[in-house]
Amino acid sequence: MPYGYDKTRSERRCKMCKKLLYVFEVGEYCIDCSRKLPKS
Numbered sequence: 001m002p003y004g005y006d007k008t009r010s011e012r013r014c015k016m017c018k019k020l021l022y023v024f025e026v027g028e029y030c031i032d033c034s035r036k037l038p039k040s
């Protein structure tokens, strides 16, 4: 496991800002971007 590896983050990235997503962030966007998305 590489130094600085953050196991709270997955390999997935937000589709909007390209930030690494946390493992608890489901879907394709980070929490910040999810809030910016229009509610459906």
Ligand SMILES: [Zn+2]
Pocket (backbone or CB within 6 Å): 014, 015, 016, 017, 018, 019, 029, 030, 031, 032, 033, 034
């Ligand atoms: Zn984002």
